[in-house]
Amino acid sequence: MKEKLANPEYNVNIQGRNRGGLIWQWIFQAFTVIGIIALTALLLNIINGAFGYVALEARVDPATLAVDGVPLQDQNKDQLISALKANISIGAYNKLEKDKPFAKQSAADVRQLILERVVRYDVKKSWTLWESITRANKIKTEAAESYPGAKLEFTSWLTPDFIARPQSSEALTAGIRTAILGSLWTILFTLLIAFPLGVGAAIYLEEYATDSWHNRMIRTNINNLAGVPSIVYGILGLAIFVRTLEPLTSGEIFGFADPSTANGRTVLAAGLTLGLLVLPIIIINAQEAIRAVPQSLRKASYGIGATKWQTVWSHVLPNAMPGILTGTILAISRAIGETAPLVVVGASTAISFDPSSPFSKFTTLPIQIYQWTSRPQDEFRSLAAAAILVLLIILLSLNASAILLRNRFSRRY
């Protein structure tokens, strides 16, 4: 053995081969690092956009709106209403009253209206977080020179207010409440349609289906559906739910016909579309969960005389439920992030009122992000970054709960 190793012919290439191996190992590692860098860059880029200096210019200096030395922040509702009345045209005031009576609004709402309609802060320029940290002094001199009337503020675009405010066309007063509620409504209907159908299909395929041609067709078909691009589902939803089933999705047959929403581009249509989209995901995950339930449980159940459905309902389903729920959460997080099919189905982009029924017009968080990203002004892109942070936080917590669920309830038989 030793003689052989000492033989130079045997060792002739070993150094070269080892060196090659080492180099390739470095290359593989470097590529992995590149992948991690890409993810880091993505997250940093979003955080970079969501915070930073902003030069604000007011049309009306808020100091002039102080009454008897009481600044705007501390005035009560009546004072605020009179201040609003004094500074906008009577027509505009009546329109506001008509949109939402002042008697129903809180002082904070009215103050918001004053900021929007009277003070009207205007973003002159905004800087990213990186610029704000590294070039703070330069930014200050630049702002003082270019926008003498403006005040420079370090702004976080992501605030509790940002989440609680409705949509608006002004960057500073825009919020994502409308979009979040729209997302929730849509997801509700997505779940209502996809969960029972998906779990039912999985039970059928795993417990009832024999190996016949039509069951094989269903299986192949589900795998193929999972690979259809989401935008194709959007087109399908446009043709079927928005157009053909318009009386249903606009609420006409239930007597809810609202002329402003009667074209079928509603929460319900979007929910149904996304339901079809996530159906394969739910089916595939539920199938796996059901398959993992050991055969002995079923046999024990049959052994004491249970029927097929009794066995499925009281033994298979409870044991498969954690896995089914994990798959459902993954499906929800897919549906929440989905943008393209909803654009096609016709999510409105400029609505400022909250969705209130399945037949409301709606917008969702990703649509709002898309809308803001497509606008050329920097401040709207900052808004988009802030909204992305909210979306990512929602998705992360959903995925974390899926993982927790999986670990907590995963049983080994």
Place this chain on the structure above:
Amino acid sequence: MLGTEIMEQQKKMSLVSSMEKKTSSLRGRRRVGETIIQGLLFFSGFVSIFTTLGIVYELGKEALLFFQMPEVNILESLTNTKWQPHTGNFGIWPLVTSTLMTTVIAMLIAIPLGLAVAIYLSEYATPRARTILKPILEVLAGIPTIVYGYFALMFMTPLLRSIFGRDVVEIYNTASAGLVMGILILPLITSMTEDSLSAVPRSLREAAYGMGGTRLEVALQIVLPAALSGIAAAIIIGLSRAIGETMIVAVAAGAGPNFTLNPFKGAETITGHIVRISGGDLSYDSIDYNSIFALGLLLFMITLTLNIISQRIVRRFREVYE
């Protein structure tokens, strides 16, 4: 010993036969509830078939209407290099070339990176590194595509413009959309490849090591070929995902069909065009409305073919190990 067993057997048999007698009244009972439930379950299984039929029927019907319109001619749309609905030009090429361009760029990023990361994860990484890296991949895979779109527009495009010059690279360009799409597809290819690499049995690796192979030689000459069918399937699925990807190109690749092969110029892909056209209030039976169905059908056909090919590859070329 044997005798007692037989005795027990006989006891059991007589028990069973006595039970059969007692329960014979239950035998013929029909359970309507069970049948209804089974019917409902079968129906939910069939919904997926309805979905496919719905896609094919609706897309086919409207696409047919599109091709019957006087302005549209199938032959012409295959030769024309302009897509301008308002002037009656419906050449498919500008949309197809830009789709191909973003896809090719994405695959150029995703295939080498994805394979390298998968090989690293399955053959080199310590268990500890793997427990850190795999969740990162899952996070990457779970980020919505609109976020990648933002990233393309706000990070990749400025980066490209600072490298190649602002005159060369337009604000909206297919290169940045394609590069970011590559990052999007990377986790997909990595996880599928990693799965098929780790499915290769240990004995193959150990045999190769026993013959004196280095780690690289084992990975590239033994494990990779053994997992080739899974890797090919992963690449094809990635390809189909890239072709159908929408939001990145809608945000970053530019609006307006443009027949160009320059990746630094803006050009609209098939998906990007559908999103832009349907963004406004689209009126039914207009040529725009019908055109998105024709484009959707094209998209559906391409991705369906790719998916079927990938399934075939897995089924036919899979090496089965005990």
